[in-house]
Amino acid sequence: MKRYETFDHRADIGIRGYGKSVEEAFENGAKAMFSVMVDINDVKPVDKEDIDCEAPDLETLFVEWLNNLLSNAHLNGMLFCSFKVEINANKLRGSAWGERLEKHTNHLMTEVKAATYSMLKVVKEDDGYIAQCIVDV
């Protein structure tokens, strides 16, 4: 089964994570987002950052999670490649692993400005969950 992917949008890029659980779909959604910036297979999960956030519903929680990751990555000069998420009553406790951005400055692609509400969806399908939205690049 596909774990994450990006999809086409006229001006920007869509990101999508699949998972057996909502948590896994959120983790893979984060991978999809960072794959817009860098080949995440080249990034080593050396340093860890913790990220907690909450929102009134699961869909906005997904956008919150992604935007918190972007802020944290930018502030600490990091690129993330691996994620762990726990969700309880629309409260998320997450961790992200990655390494310093300087190690990858030669093959960075596009900067993601923010995750948006556009085409935002967190849904259960037959064989698992999908979490997706458009990111502004």
Next chain:
Amino acid sequence: MEIKSLKKISDYIWEIPAEDEMRVPGRIFASEGLVEELDDNVVNQIKNVACLPGIQQASIAMPDAHWGYGFPIGGVAAFDPDEGGVISMGGIGFDISCGVRTMRTGMSREEIQPDIDKLVNRLFAIVPAGVGSEGKIRLNPQQIDEVLISGAQWAISKGYGYKEDLRFIEEGGIMDGADPSKVSDMAKKRQFREVGTLGSGNHYLEIQYVAEVYDEEVSQVFGLYRDDVVVSVHCGSRALGHQIGTDYLKTLAEASRKYNIPIRERELVCAPINSPEGRKYFSAVCAGINCALANRQVISHLVREAFSDVVPKARISILYDVSHNTCKIEEHPVEGKLKKLYIHRKGSTRAFGPGRREIPEEYSSAGQPVLIGGTMGTCSYILVGTDTGMKHAFGSACHGAGRALSRTQAKKKWRGDVLLRELASKGIIIRAHSFSGAAEEAPGAYKDVTEVVDATHKAGLAKKVVMLKPMACIKG
């Protein structure tokens, strides 16, 4: 888009009649060809904006309109706070006050050409660009507050430019109403090392020459003559603006629920202008505008440094600096009554006609310079604001070409390194921090800027003054 569903007002003005919950009609300024190419999503977004409380006159789309977040990119809407008007995130965007600044160099193409390689290399070396790039300036929390209050004036007080520059920047380089306390610590921290950086994506710094003059009289007022070399910078408020957007996305989502505002699309989250949330967001947006103005001012200084190193004869002066992702308080007549309105321009350039007090004295008789960036390797335009644009579109014009192909489609179609070689064979030097980023920005991935500008001109929103062609371009 089915053109039959629109009411034709003129060859370049199309109306979506007000229906259902629409408070005003939709108005599209475009040629028949551009209207036919319009995505149905754009039409829906124009309609959705027309449903927002307090909207005045019409929900407007520019010739380069494309599918955006809530508002179309290329969308303009005016709201009256006294009629329950709102301030909406979708009408401003994440890159607050993204805009274009064009500078004269006092040099001709012939004079610059021998040194062009050296000049581009120097600019590439000293103007930080690309994902994760940092500027030389390091700020602390108190200093960032000064940036957010004083905009370009802050930069000048630190030696980045001359006082004279300020008059040729919208708002005189300082946006009133900015309140740094309404900007989160996270937003400020993210900006500590970002002032004076170009960014990535469609942001660029370009050395251009005047290739065509359409309006001799106005071009003289702007101090532009055939073969003159100019430098244009396209960038915005960087991480600080993005973080303000992210922070207020949440605040405005709550406010939309709290005030029970009927929004048809989640990205239209908004708050009444006259509410604590609305006032707070507006103050933060003004701070974001100042951040962008300071940013472009510092970059201008770096441009001056590079020129003085390589071609010391050059004299860099600001032609104008105009933002295309903003919400600003402006006075406009509506049904014969002068009103103070909150004008949202998302991917639309302010284009004030002659005589407006906001325009620098030197340009007052002609109108405001309207700076339209083309795509890498094609051409850019300078237009001038008109009375017609004031009447029909609150003094607004297009902002660029608008994408025709998605980034993924562009990357499949072009390879960055091959593309750069092709442009080089046409005599255009490109320095890019990312090959794949360059491929995404391939000229073929955009609508034809000339068609967009011609439609703007023919609709009367702004008049063509000169066309600029690139000599060299630096991409993030």
